[in-house]
Amino acid sequence: MVKVFVNGVEVEVDSTSTILKAAEKAGISIPTFCYHPRMDPAGSCRICAVELEDSKRVVMSCVTPVSEGMRILTESAKVADARKTNLELLLLHHPLDCPVCDCGGECPLQNMSFSYGASDSRFESHRNDEVEDIKSDVLVFNSNRCILCGKCVRICDEVQDVHAIGFINRGFDTVIGPPLGKKLDCEFCGDCLEVCPTGAITDKFVRYQYRPWQLEKTKTTCTYCSSGCQMNVETEKEAIIRVTSSEGEGPNEGSICAIGRFGFSHVQSTERLNKPYARSFSRLVPTEWDFLIPELSEKLRAIVSTGPDRIATLVSPRIPMEDAYLIQGFTRRVLRSNYIDSGARYGFMNAAFPIAKSTGTLRPMVDHQDLLKAKVILVIGADPTAESNITGLFLKRAIRKEKARMYYVGSESVSITARAKDHIRVLPGGEGLFSWVLSEEISCQESGRHPEFLSRKEELFKSFNVDPQAYTRLVQDLREAQTAVIITGRVFHRLQFAYDAMESLIRMSHALGWIERDGCGILPLPETGNDLGVLMMGATYEWLPGLLDSQDSDNKKRWESTWGEPLSYGKGGGLREILEGINSGAIKGLISFGENPLSHFSPQSGVREILSKLDLLVSVDLFQTSLSDQAHYLLPAASSYERSGHVVSVEGFVQSLNPAMTYWGESLSDGEIVSRLSECMGHPVSSRLTSDVSKEIFTLMPDLSPSTRNGEHFMGPTGNLILPEVVSQPPHKADRNSVASRLSEKTKSVLSPIFPESIPGEGEFVFALNKSLFHSGKMTLLDTSLMKMESSALVRINRQTAKKLKIKKNEMVLIENSYGSCTLPVELTSGVTENELQVPYHFDSPDLLGLFPRELKYSGPCSTVTMLRTRVSLKKIE
């Protein structure tokens, strides 16, 4: 520690820190252009100049380290002079086109010129007059306005690790852009747009359509994936213009992915439902809420009066906790049914259930900060960048800056596999077996292992092409590592034996002593924004709110006393039991809140026929979906940009959703629809206000009170650093002591081996549905901006395979099996294994689900519907 004096204020800072950090600690802000707290300093803009009192020298504060007794002046005449001269030089070629520049009004360069009064330059020069680069569909590069601070290039390299843009040419001719003057092709996260201090990089979707001072900012949480990004939704006259982020704020620390930043146009598309519809004579006709609610509640009452468990509800895992809480309360109290399920049943339940069963909580043991501290990171069956973008960013940072050893286990190559110490390639279907073998190897002594262990391990190496040496290195590293994190994702959770594989991993982490050790644990990535919150609120048949067993009479009593009503629901069930119940006629009604079971089953599976047996089908959604064709009532729902509530992020943060605009048309939030129905059916709710529901939840479950990551730095409007205020909040991670005491109760039972999914035969391919970086579910297909980034499905094929079959880029191929066939254009990649085909699952055409088995297939004790892989043959269309 060294002592320095900033403007006479004495501060003690670490000897490695810079003058800028010392000033920040002293509460004095220094303007910057090129400095960014998340990146290494560059010292290129020369605006953060400060004077050293002793040597009378002017130095750059962002790159100069402090020394003992240093006396620093940040506002002396010499400093002002230096900054003014620098501004004059920056403005030498800068076009004075602020009136037409999209950055005008929020431009640090403009603010700084204004405060230092350097609008006239003493130097004779020309103004830059280069043509803008408008080749990209997303960003516009205007080299004239660029001050070459390099922030965009550095954030792309250091934070995003994408390396999509760079400096082109040298000297006066330097411009920023994609290499070789090509069209920009990257992850379109828009972080460069966010950090650019001038209008050199601007957003093409809303180019010239707004002025920053006209926009109204609303801080809210993104609900596309579970990262829980804090973002500012900027609206003008009730229309969303753009989404920005504040540096340092929230778990994302200022980064947002392409979907969060650009994917908002679908919520204001003309296809949004703006009126409730009721079916009359086989047609859906618009109606009014005031007629609809009594009519619908009368129908529901008629079904409920025939007995418990007659109506089922399905809940989308994108809705906030409050709505999920109201919906499950409505289902259990008013509809007297325990047939309730959420979108987590399509995979994430396979991770959530074993974790909640053995640890008693759904909060993760580790968060993103622990990723940075981890020595070893094991990623199995996950693409963190696409599934939870911020987890991906922290993972990249852990590898790049903290030198963590990352092992990637999976068949495909995703953007992070190139950075892995070992990419342990497993042929598709072997991930479950891998987890079991790994867990057995690590958890047990040689004598205690399962008798089949050796033969299974052999099978893993032989049939699934696992590299034995890499495997040994992984085992060694996991055993020795002080801190280690396992990340599981969509592919892992959708495996046929995902439940058992997750149990194996939990057992292994227990055996390794990770439960007691801080910084170690498993981080499962949920598929959508609020999977965790919806499950915690009991929107699933297994649990009452607070993850309490719904069939346990004590738990029932507890909630009976809270709600002041007897609970007389039956056994209930999840999606499988709901469909079986409808088929057998036991269930007469289904209310779907933003969920569409049809889009998760093969069209020939007969789900449509099963649903047609319903007496009452209510679909609450933003848009018309395939379910609407059968719905008796189609109710418009508010989007997450319009409602309030709280969502739980992958790290366990409970963050708030705030309405950026009023409800679209006559739409209502799911919670409000349920409250109205509930009132009409004679079970009044205590309050219709979401804030009151939040209060109720926070009083009943105090550990769910709002929390968020408080960043180390925030960036002010002129690039100056602001220290965050420390606020007290409940811990977001699981309590290790309670988890440990609960886990140790469980005996170290030997888990039976996991059978791998069969390996494709000669000439056969594994056809896998994966998540795209630019889409989230099917909702974003109506988003014009995201559709510009990815407009149709391409099948990814291994280069070598394509060469063998003489298939070239963008050629059409026929994919078929005994269930169906489809034709798709080809994208060549070395990222998938030789007998694997990968297609993003989002697109409706061609009919990808038609390739899956016709019978309704469920996997594991949670009866999940996974639809991940099927086997097909491939033919080139001549």
Add this chain to the structure above:
Amino acid sequence: MGIKKFLNTIMFGEIMSGLKLTFRHMFKKAVTLQYPHEKLTLPAGYRGFIVQRRYENEQERCVGCDLCEAICPAKAISVVGDIHPEFPDRRYAKEYTLDFTRCIFCGFCVVACPVNALAMTKEYAHSSFTREGLIYSKEQLLTLGDKCEEDSIEYLKFKNMWDAENSGKEEGRYHFPPIPSVKSGG
């Protein structure tokens, strides 16, 4: 009662002294104008109706920068900017509405305009039976501008906003992408 006062009363003295002013004005130049047959000569810098202006090549000057909307104290102006349909690197006002029922004719918008696209004219006699009739669109403002081009130039000259544009000196001026000389309706 004195004799003087008596004479003054019977001779209507007070009335005469009042009429003296009237008779004096009979020989002075009349102030009243017979509007609408006669019209007033307005001084330079008269703040009449606001118009939009064009460049010499008939292209509209307005770049849709919203500065007039920002400065307008009466919130009479609303601008919707967008990409120019012909030149994808240029900004233009897709919609520009000036509500003369709200306008207080302060002239701030003209001062704020970076491209001299706005000017005040000597037009004042615009009336309408409806409110909508006084909410002018961009086309109406441009048409009025074409009609009163001389007025608007005179106003800008009077306000010292004309020389900066035509001085040829680049420093201190906003620089926009060069305007193609081809004619376009804009």
